[in-house]
Amino acid sequence: MDDLPVILLVGGRHADDIEAEFRARYDRDYRIECAASAAAALDVLRDLVAGGVPVAMVAAEYRLPDGGGVELLHQVPAVVATARRVALVPTSEYVEALDGLRAAALRRDMDTFVALPRGARDEEFHIALVELLSEWGWSVSRPTVSATDVVAADGDRQAAAVHDLLERLGIPNRRLGPGDDDARAVLEEAGPGAELPVVRAYNGRILTGATPAAVAEAMYGGFDSIPDGSIADVLVVGAGPAGLAAAVYAASEGLATIVLERDAIGGQAGSSSMIRNYLGFPRGISGMRLAQRSRVQAGRFGARFYTGRAAIRVTPGPADEPEHHHVHVDGARLCARTVVLATGVAYRRLGVAGIDALVGAGVYYGAATSMAREMADRDVYVVGGGNSAGQAAVHLAKFAGSVTMVVRRAGLAESMSDYLVREIAATPNISVMTRTVVADGGGEGRLQWLRFDDLGAGTSVLRLADGLFCLLGAEPDCAWLPGELALDERGFVLTGRDTPRESWTGGRPPASLETTMRGVFAVGDVRAGSMKRVASASGEGASVLPLVHAHLAWLREQEYGATV
Incomplete structure (x- = not known):
């Protein structure tokens, strides 16, 4: 029971009904804790964090004896940044509170708000909660069951790439050291002298010297199985x-x-x-x-x-x-x-030799959400100003001590959706370095430092760094396409009326999405x-x-x- 993640309920006038609803659905897989006020809830959270107990969700009633539930939820990330936050609104107050709740959601004071159930089997209420708990379980919690085991030595970059692939596919997996008890059966099945990393896929297949490509093919069937x-x-x-x-x-x-x-x-x-x-x-x-x-x-x-x-x-x-x-x-x-x-x-490469040599060892191209847990309390940098970079920064901020976004432009608004710009501004451990580029970096075996050039001032600064996530904009992968398939000057595929006129048939262009x-x-x-x-x-x-x-x-x- 003590190792179960916690759902903390903070109730006001409807506290008993809220507790009964949550216990009826979630008491087996989560430890339900209750608090009668915002102040008490913060004390409970601090004790849980100090004891190393994972907190999956904080659900607070809209009105509490010592203030508002939304105000409490706003304070939760300062204690535990990864917990999902839900405002529970009595039906009688829902319409009146709606404008304020929407504004609070835009400020990221909470993850969502839901009306309290009015009777039995309010599945819409529970769908909202289950979606949040599901995302918490994938992105924060360690899997309690494993569909795939990866046996590798510490720091194995190939194993890290396999792990990232499995996370992106949503396949629960474990990383085991060669000396771990649970790894022995996998290594015995692989045979003497098996090359690491060794992967046991969910279908029982054993892969030695595993690569992401080999694991992906093992998951969904090989090309050799295509009927002649x-x-x-x-x-x-x-x-x-x-x-x-x-x-x-x-x-x-x-x-x-x-x-x-x-x-x-x-x-x-x-x-x-x-x-x-x-x-x-x-x-x-x-x-x-x-x-x-x-x-x-x-x-x-x-x-x-x-x-x-x-x-x-x-x-x-x-x-x-x-x-x-x-x-x-x-x-x-x-x-x-x-x-x-x-x-x-x-994603485009930085083109900095010292940094590109550390890909997989503190340097990552793409969001690499699987590595967010490894960045706990560390100093992390995100290069890029698009939506993907913004989403990565917000996610990393739940784990890292600090997240710094590095962008060439004068601000984020030119290239990022407004909702993400607001979310970044509302996240206290995210800062933004504008008109700046990453000029150099390095470390002994993994990333340890970065050098930044200020494009406006013409100055440089060195900083310690534990992680660099590069989301630098897009380049098409079209070099493999035949010459008769027309591309634009940047290498993107031309279609429809944008194709060269000499390729048209009888003066008519291809269909709108045809090459x-x-x-x-x-x-x-x-x-x-x-x-x-x-x-x-x-x-x-x-x-x-x-x-x-x-x-x-x-x-x-x-x-x-x-x-x-």
Whole structure:
């Protein structure tokens, strides 16, 4: 009982009803603690933190004997930054309090607010709580069960990369040292002299000298399992929001659908700790959860996923198969009537040798939410001024002693959504260095220091640093595409009327999302002119389906005409 995470309830007039509701649902998996006032609640929290007890949630009634519940929730992060905070509002006060609650939510005084249940089985009330507890369990708590074990020595960068992949996929996992009791069975199964890291996947498969690509392929099936002669109606390259949306809609409409992803399903969005402006999720959703749900949804409609290998070439079919495109990966070739390019973008490298030599040892490209726990009480820097950088900074601030954002611009508002700018301003341990770049860095075996150049003043400063997270903007990964597929000057894929006029057929441009290769489409961040947001990428992934259907219909007409 003592090792259970705590849900702290702070009640006023409805304290007994609140306690009864929580105990009925959560008493088995959480330790329910109660306090009768804001002052008492803060004392309880301090005692819990001092005793090393994890606090999953603080739920406070809107009106307390010594003040307001929202005011209490505002103070909670100073004691325990990772606890989820919920205001519980009696139904009779809800309408009157609504404007103030919305303003408090925008200030990030709390995570959400919900009306108290008016009777039995108020599932909407519990959905709000379970979503928050689920995100806490993924991003803060250590897993109580493990689907995958990773055995490696301390500081093994390959193991850290595998761990990050598993976290992004939402797969509970443990990192074990070679001498740990639980590691012995894994190493015995791997055999004498097994190369570390050793991974035992959830399907029981043992991987030695494991890499993220090998683990990803083991999770979702290898390319060698693709039946000979199979032809997909739609082959989606890339499983970020755009690719996942295309897969869901294609498979749901009965099209044979294959999805290729070289890394973790979810793409860059899958590493976002919390996306708060995605339609339909008023309390926000992590990138991992969004990717996980989308993958399951597509899979239930029949889409097949193959991960761990990058697409290296796409070619038209040979003369005897003109209706097919061939997509090649290392060691395999897949055939498809249409191809949807949804490869997204990659974060730009700093290009500083001393820093890039420490990738995986204090330096990370991307949000790397799996490393946030390792940054407890440390000094962390986030480079970048976009939404992904802002989300990473807010998440890291729940663990780190300090988080400093480093941006070239004069401020964050030019490149970041307003809700994130406000959230950063309201987080006391986040600061922003503007008109600044990272010029150098280094350390003995891991990152220890950084040098910053002030672009305005022309001065430099050295600082101690424990972590550097680089989210520097986007570069498309299109070098593998054939020359006949037109790109813009920055390397993004051109579609529709933006394609060169000499590539048009009969004076007509390709369809709106179609490239200069007929039957090959581009959606999401890889497409020139796209909005570079999760919602717009998902929208393009869905919007490509009518164009796919039109191309498939054209192929049928060509085949029918050839046989008449």
